[in-house]
Amino acid sequence: MANVQDQLSAPSRAFSKVIHNPVVEKTSDAIGNTVARPNLIISGALGAIASVVVYFIAKRYGYLLSGSETIILFVAGWSIGAVIEYARVGFINNRKNS
Incomplete structure (x- = not known):
């Protein structure tokens, strides 16, 4: 080095x-x-992309947005991805140990 x-x-x-x-x-x-983890970042990004849908719905019905929707949806997507990822990894580890 x-x-x-x-x-x-x-x-x-x-x-x-x-x-x-x-x-x-x-x-x-x-x-x-x-x-x-890459899968968690991807699921967070998908959640953040969902903010576009939230934006269009808010615009259509006249709601005001606070500006934190993208961050909140990223965290929500990341959290859902984390639950799925760790459940999947735990399930695979349980199958290997059995």
């Missing part, structure tokens, strides 16, 4: 040292394996 870092420019070397710090790497791995 040090050999490669020696070949980098000073800013790149500093950034490399920060992101390859053991604490940062462990934290990144933990987040990547729990909160930022």
Whole structure:
């Protein structure tokens, strides 16, 4: 690692040292394996896309929106995706252990 870092420019070397710090790497791995799983991000994005439907319904019937609908729907989609993902993973693990 040090050999490669020696070949980098000073800013790149500093950034490399920060992101390859053991604490940062462990934290990144933990987040990547729990909160930022690709399926959860995709399900959150699908929830956020649903805000377009909410927008058109609100516009059609004259409702005012607060502006937080996209964030709320992203969190709702992420949550639903998390329940499905962890149920699926738990189900697969139970089948392997049986």
